[in-house]
Amino acid sequence: MSTRPPVIAVYPGTFDPITLGHMDLMARGARLFDRLVLAVAVGHHKRTMFTLDERLEMAREVAATHPNVEIEPFDGLLTHFVARVGAQVVLRGVRTTSDCDYEFQMAGMNRRLMPSMDTVFLTPGAALQHISATFVREIATLGGDVSGLVAPVVFQRVMARVGRTASA
Numbered sequence: 001m002s003t004r005p006p007v008i009a010v011y012p013g014t015f016d017p018i019t020l021g022h023m024d025l026m027a028r029g030a031r032l033f034d035r036l037v038l039a040v041a042v043g044h045h046k047r048t049m050f051t052l053d054e055r056l057e058m059a060r061e062v063a064a065t066h067p068n069v070e071i072e073p074f075d076g077l078l079t080h081f082v083a084r085v086g087a088q089v090v091l092r093g094v095r096t097t098s099d100c101d102y103e104f105q106m107a108g109m110n111r112r113l114m115p116s117m118d119t120v121f122l123t124p125g126a127a128l129q130h131i132s133a134t135f136v137r138e139i140a141t142l143g144g145d146v147s148g149l150v151a152p153v154v155f156q157r158v159m160a161r162v163g164r165t166a167s168a
Contacts, residue, residue, distance in 0.1 A: 006034035009089040
């Protein structure tokens with residue numbers, strides 16, 4: 001009987017903030033792969049609500065129940081990060097057909113840059129498919145309730161960032 005090397009996957013994103021949809025994919029990725037590295041992008045191309053350190057801390061808090069999930073910051077090309085951590089797979093979430101178009105193009109380019117890397121696409125659970133970090137930020141900023149879109153620890157931070165109490 002032969003043993004296979006552990007399969008390491010990278011789940012990259014800005015995670016600004018990490019949502020229940022992200023957490024669903026993280027939990028499912030943790031079951032599918034021997035090791036899952038949640039790669040929190042510096043996000044220099046985006047205006048983020050939270051600093052990199054804050055996003056890393058929130059991710060660590062919600063990932064604490066998954067012993068095979070690691071949280072790491074990354075900057076630069078995803079393929080360089082994947083090679084550095086010894087991963088073979090990139091995990092990506094898709095919610096809509098427009099996500100598919102973008103993600104398929106990205107997967108193709110990443111495969112060109114690193115032919116040994118595969119991309120696995122997962123869809124979040126049906127009840128979570130409408131959630132995006134962009135919507136969370138916008139709804140919270142405009143005074144709406146995002147408590148059902150993020151974990152309680154993330155909700156507290158979002159409310160503090162927009163100047164409201166968590167009970168709002």
